[in-house]
Amino acid sequence: MNSYSFDCTACGKCCNSPPATSLRELFKHRDVFVGCIALGRIPRDAHTPLHAFPVDEANAITITTLALDYPSLGRCPALARDGLCSLHAKGKPDQCIAVPLDPLVPDHLQHAVLAQRSHGAGWIGAQCIQPGEHTGALLLKAGEIVDEQAKAAVQRRRQALAVERELWVASLFDVVRRDFADPLRALAMLPSDGYRTIASVPALISIGTLSTALARSCIAYIDAQTALIHRNVAQAVQRRRLDDRLMTQTLRGFSDVLQHARAHLCALPERTATSVLAKKAEDWFLA
Ligand code: SF4
Ligand code: SF4
Known part of the structure; x- marks a missing residue:
């Protein structure tokens, strides 16, 4: 068929x-x-x-x-x-x-x-x-x-x-x-x-390293994700389900490594998108 x-x-x-x-x-x-x-x-x-x-x-x-x-x-x-x-x-x-x-x-x-x-x-x-x-x-x-x-x-x-x-x-x-x-x-x-x-960290570091505009976008994304993870974990804690524990652990781990990625991106020097790849990434993620 x-x-x-x-x-x-x-x-x-x-x-x-x-x-x-x-x-x-x-x-x-x-x-x-x-x-x-x-x-x-x-x-x-x-x-x-x-x-x-x-x-x-x-x-x-x-x-x-x-x-x-x-x-x-x-x-x-x-x-x-x-x-x-x-x-x-x-x-x-x-x-x-x-x-x-x-x-x-x-x-x-x-x-x-x-x-x-x-x-x-x-x-x-x-x-x-x-x-x-x-x-x-x-x-x-x-x-x-x-x-x-x-x-x-x-x-x-x-x-x-x-x-x-x-x-x-x-x-x-x-x-x-x-x-x-x-x-x-x-x-x-x-x-x-x-x-x-x-966690999405390897992707965010790859992209955020390409230009300052992309780094700022990745940092804003990390901040939104951190807030969402905290909300989701807080709700899970209230549910008090044993089978939620593994995911809570995973999400807390994500939150930690996202903060490390944020610090790394914040410390990068200012740079504009000059390479073809960087321009393509700005078109894709910032348009
Ligand atoms: S919501 Fe999903 S399962 Fe329901 S009718 Fe639409 S496609 Fe089918
Ligand atoms: S609610 Fe259904 S259609 Fe909407 S994003 Fe989720 S899976 Fe996709």
Whole structure:
């Protein structure tokens, strides 16, 4: 079945965790999402996605940003009490606009994504994804994305991955590779069926070093993130749930390293964006 129809009733079922976002989107929604970097490990094969870095014949590492929150809440922090997305007016992340498609999967395999999601745990009961061609709700026709809004969001998400790969992800991969001279050691640090999260610090240092304007933007981001982390941790302390403890520890760790990054960025000498990369980063993050 290569044709699917999609009719979202905004039931909120699939908003059961924070979304994957670009760093630029995290900057935009700094008061809503705690951002982090996810280092993942995937098999290297014909379907290895755009954002993966091959490590050896069999494995690749993925480096992406995403929003992080307490799993016990079971919902995206942007999901309002009325069940609607509170970011609608300001602009939802492209990953969410592309739903139920997965921008990381090539177009010719989107039918498999839709087949899986039409039965997936987060979507059960929503019945928003239906095989076949239904008038007014056609999303995928003969394997091709035909909904213009979804198609544009998929393309924007892929473009963001490509741009940010050049601006900071590639240099982080170099560090990971350097730190683990033996690539197999790097792989051993990553879970085989998930990802490891770290604070956004390496990305912020990479970008903030490029120009004073970018450093100021990163410092403002760190300040907003620190305030958000403190709010989220304070709420978790009030909830008094044992299963929140690990995330509280993680967030406190993020807060500490963000302060170190802030001090580093504040101490940098004044500089304007002269390199092509610095100008590109200013266009991407400050426009
Ligand atoms: S589960 Fe389906 S109907 Fe509900 S919000 Fe998500 S996409 Fe829309
Ligand atoms: S940002 Fe909005 S659409 Fe995306 S997961 Fe959160 S509530 Fe849902």
